[in-house]
Amino acid sequence: MTMLYYSLNKISPKVNFSEATIHGQAPDKGLYFPENIAALPGDLINNIANYTNEDIAYKVIAPYVGDTIPAEVLQKIIRETINFKFPLQQVTDKIFSLELFHGPTLAFKDVGARFMARCLGYFLKNEKKNTTVLVATSGDTGGAVADGFYDVDGINVVILYPAGKISTIQELQMTTHGKNINAIAVNGSFDDCQKLVKQAFTDTGLSKKLSLTSANSINVARWLPQQFYYFFAWKYWADKDHPPVISVPSGNFGNICAGILSMLGGIPFRHFIAASNSNDVLSGYFKSGVYSPKVSVATISNAMDVGDPSNLKRVIELFENDLDKFKKNVSSFSCTDEETKQTICRINLQYNYLLDPHGAVGFLALEKYLKKQSGQKGIFLETAHPVKFLDVVEPVIQKKIPLPTHLQNISHRKKNVTTMDANYEKFSNYLLAMG
Numbered sequence: 091m092t093m094l095y096y097s098l099n100k101i102s103p104k105v106n107f108s109e110a111t112i113h114g115q116a117p118d119k120g121l122y123f124p125e126n127i128a129a130l131p132g133d134l135i136n137n138i139a140n141y142t143n144e145d146i147a148y149k150v151i152a153p154y155v156g157d158t159i160p161a162e163v164l165q166k167i168i169r170e171t172i173n174f175k176f177p178l179q180q181v182t183d184k185i186f187s188l189e190l191f192h193g194p195t196l197a198f199k200d201v202g203a204r205f206m207a208r209c210l211g212y213f214l215k216n217e218k219k220n221t222t223v224l225v226a227t228s229g230d231t232g233g234a235v236a237d238g239f240y241d242v243d244g245i246n247v248v249i250l251y252p253a254g255k256i257s258t259i260q261e262l263q264m265t266t267h268g269k270n271i272n273a274i275a276v277n278g279s280f281d282d283c284q285k286l287v288k289q290a291f292t293d294t295g296l297s298k299k300l301s302l303t304s305a306n307s308i309n310v311a312r313w314l315p316q317q318f319y320y321f322f323a324w325k326y327w328a329d330k331d332h333p334p335v336i337s338v339p340s341g342n343f344g345n346i347c348a349g350i351l352s353m354l355g356g357i358p359f360r361h362f363i364a365a366s367n368s369n370d371v372l373s374g375y376f377k378s379g380v381y382s383p384k385v386s387v388a389t390i391s392n393a394m395d396v397g398d399p400s401n402l403k404r405v406i407e408l409f410e411n412d413l414d415k416f417k418k419n420v421s422s423f424s425c426t427d428e429e430t431k432q433t434i435c436r437i438n439l440q441y442n443y444l445l446d447p448h449g450a451v452g453f454l455a456l457e458k459y460l461k462k463q464s465g466q467k468g469i470f471l472e473t474a475h476p477v478k479f480l481d482v483v484e485p486v487i488q489k490k491i492p493l494p495t496h497l498q499n500i501s502h503r504k505k506n507v508t509t510m511d512a513n514y515e516k517f518s519n520y521l522l523a524m525g
């Protein structure tokens with residue numbers, strides 16, 4: 091039987107993994123959610139150290155993919171998606187770092203983007219018409235999507251980013267691929283980019299001429315493979331009799347949502363911490379029981395500057411709309427930029443471990459939590475390489491950070507980017523001209 095996905099708005103019909111991936115969002119604008127949580131074989135949880143990462147990833151994702159991709163194709167997709175390391179490094183006597191930044195664009199979004207690109211490439215391979223993937227980014231998503239979709243047949247990618255508001259490395263990662271990857275530097279904010287993309291999706295004239303889809307994090311093909319991290323963390327965790335607390339630097343809540351799914355799928359994690367910067371929506375929700383989105387504010391951990399996290403609805407669904415259950419399993423945490431910087435500096439001096447601003451938020455959240463829980467240990471997810479945030483990290487530690495070897499020549503590559511005002515007519519003309 092194949093897994094079906096329903097819309098959280100409960101109006102649109104159920105679809106399989108292929109439909110959910112191609113369309114991203116349900117017609118009623120709800121997020122797709124799997125009909126049930128895959129029950130994984132007990133041996134995978136109890137003897138996980140005997141499995142290769144590829145075996146683990148296949149067993150975890152196959153129930154969600156169902157019969158929409160043949161086994162050998164799915165195995166190849168997984169092999170190509172996770173062909174780098176996910177090491178668990180000990181930082182203090184109680185705190186471990188799960189390093190998710192060893193992929194090509196140095197942030198954890200590589201896994202979801204690479205997996206989704208390959209699934210979409212497979213689903214669309216017999217389409218005569220090219221598909222255009224639109225994505226607005228505040229920094230990290232664009233690079234991961236560009237890398238993941240580069241040279242995938244039949245797919246054009248258009249990335250919109252706010253001109254002058256992303257880091258140098260992030261910009262190079264989106265503008266130097268060429269071929270099917272197109273970048274637009276928008277004279278405006280991230281919200282302006284997002285608005286242009288949203289307007290394109292509701293433009294029926296445009297969608298008659300182009301097949302448009304989105305590669306943002308609400309897509310099930312980006313969300314679900316993030317479970318792999320948690321299974322790898324469990325594999326590398328030595329003391330299986332004392333499972334860890336997991337701290338996740340959170341913005342749109344896609345990553346932590348995958349973590350909670352992996353716990354419900356069988357990993358006996360003790361507890362989760364949703365670690366946020368000053369864009370903290372969870373604490374208020376936990377206190378009052380009423381969710382109210384906020385306008386996001388800019389911080390130094392900018393990939394988490396989200397005031398209305400899309401995947402929170404999925405987390406609530408995972409806990410069956412039971413707020414007490416949610417609170418029992420997840421703690422909220424928020425810290426200021428000043429605390430983030432102090433943490434980067436202190437951990438570098440004390441433990442000789444260099445955090446990026448997102449990982450630093452996760453570390454501090456975990457450290458504070460463990461102070462109140464004697465005997466427990468934990469893992470925080472280090473979601474980006476510190477070199478991606480040079481402008482923040484170098485002044486804090488007062489040292490230069492060397493670029494990893496595979497990025498050393500990126501600054502010599504040719505940049506190819508269109509600059510555009512935040513004007514919908516110009517944007518739609520651009521898309522039509524691309525064909």
Ligand SMILES: *Cc1c(COP(=O)(O)O)cnc(C)c1O
Nearest residue numbers: 230341342343344345393473474
């Ligand atoms: C996207 C991102 C996050 C936030 O992840 P969500 O799934 O949106 O909660 C955290 N850290 C980094 C480095 C990111 O790029």
